[in-house]
Amino acid sequence: MKTHQAKLTILSLLSDGQFYSGEYLGEKLGVSRAAVSKHIKGIQDWGVDVFRVQGKGYQLAQPIQLLNEDLIRQHVSNPIAIHPIIDSTNQYLLERAGEIESGTVCLAEYQSKGRGRRGRQWNSPFGSNLYFSMYWKLEAGMAAAMGLSLVVGIAVIDALKALGVNDVKLKWPNDLYYQDKKLAGILVEVSGQAGDAAHLIIGMGMNLFMRKEEISIEQPWTTLSQVLGEQMIDRNELAVALIRSWNETLKGYEEKGIAGFVDSWNEVDNFINRPVKLLMGERIIRGIERGIDAHGAVLLETEEGIRSFVGGEISLRSDEKQDDY
DSSP: OGGGHHHHHHHHHHTTSOOBOHHHHHHHHTSOHHHHHHHHHHHHHTTOOEEEETTTEEEESSOOOOOOHHHHHTTOOSOEEEEEEESOHHHHHHTTTTTSOTTOEEEEEEESSOBOGGGOBOOOOTTTEEEEEEEEEETTOGGGGTTHHHHHHHHHHHHHHHTTOOOOEEETTTEEEETTEEEEEEEEEEEOOTTSOEEEEEEEEEESSOOGGGOOOSSOBOOHHHHHTTSOOOHHHHHHHHHHHHHHHHHHHHHHOGGGGHHHHHHTBTTTTSEEEEEETTEEEEEEEEEEOTTSOEEEEETTEEEEEOSSSEEEEEOSSOOOO
């Protein structure tokens, strides 16, 4: 953290989107203009657009709303850790699972090693999105964790609705969609031993202000700023809404299991009653998607009747046109 403090101070000063001279920034940091220029280069390596205009100074391409730990703590009771720079919010909690309080939340401005499902890298430029993980101790054990990513998806939609964001859908098993484009992804990692409580790390990356060149996912995508248009996105308010919704939904999951959320899932299933294909390694299964069952398995109506499929290496895709994403 200490090595990044100068860069973080510059970002805080530039966050309002106004011009600031190298001389002014240097005075604030107690360093030379050459040192400021070096720090600006480091900031750009984090995926932040910083422009320099002769006679005016430095300016961000767009203002950045930084996460405010004190503000978030005022509205939730969960233990909160906000890291400007981190390898992965999920990894941070994984290394502490079992030693921290259930409900502990980790947020970050930038992830150097953000990851998605099946080990894919999740591109995580500074301040552009929401990188958010929660630790949850599930006393019912590892077997009871099946279908958890589905329930978390429902909780995210509930949080977005509370903020006036409607028409977001879910793609089995772990993505949020808006108009057939990916908005966010969920990653649940489970550890524990048979007969003991399960330690769950639930992570989510949501696209807020991502530009095309920053997106690493190989499929149609969107951002919350595109969904809302001119409406401003308050990242801290979004974080609070998500934490509250996850708390409530995970407590409900402990009582009811996935079976208590089947109807809620099917109401927001992006592909329900639409042609889809399931990719299972080299095998492709086509059918009409019919929602999920009481175990969280996706249901496909095929020529052989309705069949259920669980997670693992299965990947669901639309089959309404020829696509390879």
